[in-house]
Amino acid sequence: MDLAVTTLLNALTLISILALVGLGLTISFGLMNVTNLAHGEFVTVGAFTVYFVQSHGGSFWLGLVAAPVVGAAVGLLLEGIILRRLYERPVGAILATWGVSLILQQGIELTFGLGAKPVVPPLDGVIDLGVSAYPVYRLILIAIALLTLAGVVLLVARTRFGLDIRTVIQNRDMAEAVGINTRRTYAVAFGFGAAVAGLAGALISPLATVLPQMGVNYLANAFFVVIVGGAGSVFGLIAGSTFVGGLTSILNYQISPSLAQALVLLSAIVIVRFRPHGLVSIGGRA
Amino acid sequence: MLTVSGLKSGYGALPVLHGVDLAISAGEVVGLLGRNGAGKTTLLRTLGGALVAQAGTIRIDGRDVSRSRTYMRARAGIAHVPQGRGIFGRLTVEENLEVGTRAAGKIDVKRLLDEAYAHFPILRDRRRQMAGTFSGGQQQMLAIARALCGQPKALLLDEPSEGIQPNIVQEIGELVPRLARERGIAVLLVEQNLDLALHASGRCIVMDKGLIVHAAETSAFRNEELLAQFLAL
Numbered sequence: 001m002d003l004a005v006t007t008l009l010n011a012l013t014l015i016s017i018l019a020l021v022g023l024g025l026t027i028s029f030g031l032m033n034v035t036n037l038a039h040g041e042f043v044t045v046g047a048f049t050v051y052f053v054q055s056h057g058g059s060f061w062l063g064l065v066a067a068p069v070v071g072a073a074v075g076l077l078l079e080g081i082i083l084r085r086l087y088e089r090p091v092g093a094i095l096a097t098w099g100v101s102l103i104l105q106q107g108i109e110l111t112f113g114l115g116a117k118p119v120v121p122p123l124d125g126v127i128d129l130g131v132s133a134y135p136v137y138r139l140i141l142i143a144i145a146l147l148t149l150a151g152v153v154l155l156v157a158r159t160r161f162g163l164d165i166r167t168v169i170q171n172r173d174m175a176e177a178v179g180i181n182t183r184r185t186y187a188v189a190f191g192f193g194a195a196v197a198g199l200a201g202a203l204i205s206p207l208a209t210v211l212p213q214m215g216v217n218y219l220a221n222a223f224f225v226v227i228v229g230g231a232g233s234v235f236g237l238i239a240g241s242t243f244v245g246g247l248t249s250i251l252n253y254q255i256s257p258s259l260a261q262a263l264v265l266l267s268a269i270v271i272v273r274f275r276p277h278g279l280v281s282i283g284g285r286a
Numbered sequence: 287m288l289t290v291s292g293l294k295s296g297y298g299a300l301p302v303l304h305g306v307d308l309a310i311s312a313g314e315v316v317g318l319l320g321r322n323g324a325g326k327t328t329l330l331r332t333l334g335g336a337l338v339a340q341a342g343t344i345r346i347d348g349r350d351v352s353r354s355r356t357y358m359r360a361r362a363g364i365a366h367v368p369q370g371r372g373i374f375g376r377l378t379v380e381e382n383l384e385v386g387t388r389a390a391g392k393i394d395v396k397r398l399l400d401e402a403y404a405h406f407p408i409l410r411d412r413r414r415q416m417a418g419t420f421s422g423g424q425q426q427m428l429a430i431a432r433a434l435c436g437q438p439k440a441l442l443l444d445e446p447s448e449g450i451q452p453n454i455v456q457e458i459g460e461l462v463p464r465l466a467r468e469r470g471i472a473v474l475l476v477e478q479n480l481d482l483a484l485h486a487s488g489r490c491i492v493m494d495k496g497l498i499v500h501a502a503e504t505s506a507f508r509n510e511e512l513l514a515q516f517l518a519l
Contacts, residue, residue, distance in 0.1 A: 179357050
């Protein structure tokens with residue numbers, strides 16, 4: 001019983017992180033048809049922001065607030081300087097973002113030096129859930145992730161900007177023709193996805209190994225999430241992260257992590273074979 | 287209201303418009319006739335901004351928008367209802383109308399929606415319905431209503447009768463001139479359905495090979511000889 005609860009909570013931790021990282025990818029993939037290989041670096045930037053703030057005497061919470069801001073800034077720069085010119089050239093965008101990814105990794109390594117950086121969790125305690133004890137910080141992480149996703153769903157479904165995004169996803173030319181500045185919508189949506197990835201990096205920083213290359217791993221998994229779930233929809237994102245995160249967590253208890261990863265990839269391939277547009281293939285609705 | 291002079295455009299290296307001059311005043315409906323391939327849709331797309339003008343000027347209410355991006359033209363007052371209508375099928379009817387108000391700037395959205403519903407009561411009854419479930423005729427009504435929500439000064443309609451049932455064609459034929467008159471909108475109507483074009487327009491122009499080759503009061507186009515000459519009917 002306690003193993004089941006622990007596995008469930010571990011799965012929820014992983015699902016939360018994958019959903020937050022995948023959000024930006026589902027935006028760039030589903031909205032702009034851009035494959036952004038530098039997306040993992042937003043996670044890295046978020047984690048290093050927390051490290052930077054802590055190493056200068058700031059609290060973890062300050063770092064957690066700063067991380068999405070730094071993530072958004074890096075995202076807006078990437079969109080404004082490079083991606084904006086490559087929306088019509090998807091292959092060019094793949095190469096350019098890969099280059100940016102390498103530059104960011106090396107830039108972070110040059111700035112902060114080699115080796116893993118320590119990030120101290122804000123709370124050390126465990127909480128007794130009756131059947132098992134679980135680290136408080138992880139529960140907070142899950143709560144913040146759920147609140148963020150709920151906020152995103154509300155933003156997309158209820159706000160003026162959300163309506164603009166849903167309109168642009170469906171038909172960019174017509175959205176422009178009714179008076180929406182689609183270039184600005186793209187930029188803001190991209191910056192928002194980068195901010196949430198930065199938040200994910202900050203949340204995971206006390207649990208993960210904070211390295212300049214840490215984003216690569218999240219990038220690959222987030223791509224599974226978006227492709228399995230269906231690009232361009234928040235519910236597809238949640239379905240995809242539940243599938244990938246849930247399966248990985250469960251398999252990790254039974255077999256070696258590499259084999260688990262391979263099995264998750266294999267099942268993702270099977271799903272995409274039968275549902276080429278992902279589990280939630282409506283696209284554009286919320 | 288809408289003034290076009292020496293307008294040239296085309297697709298890549300393929301020129302289509304060879305210098306179009308045109309002026310439409312507020313409240314006037316001008317029918318644009320011509321054979322397939324004459325450049326009617328290209329003209330509308332160039333005015334709306336989907337195609338870049340290679341030469342010439344487009345003025346709306348005196349303001350030069352020839353080099354403006356599409357959304358800026360929409361905000362300046364050009365509403366383009368393209369062929370196929372461009373409805374956002376996975377938005378509700380009301381959401382379609384709400385994005386239509388983007389061209390009107392930061393303004394009372396609810397008032398604009400109420401105005402649109404006053405012209406199209408059926409849209410109010412179905413405002414929570416997904417627009418993609420509408421029939422062609424209802425979608426055309428919605429597309430015109432959405433364009434009105436942007437408080438346009440000029441309305442470009444590309445084949446509004448295409449693929450819709452006859453009773454709605456007739457309704458559109460009565461609605462378009464009334465809207466133009468009541469709200470002082472300059473309307474440019476591209477239409478293959480000659481009955482509709484002649485019924486709705488006060489004046490008609492004929493395009494051929496990217497140029498305007500004839501312009502006259504609509505009554506003159508009831509002359510069979512003229513129609514045969516320009517439209518090969």
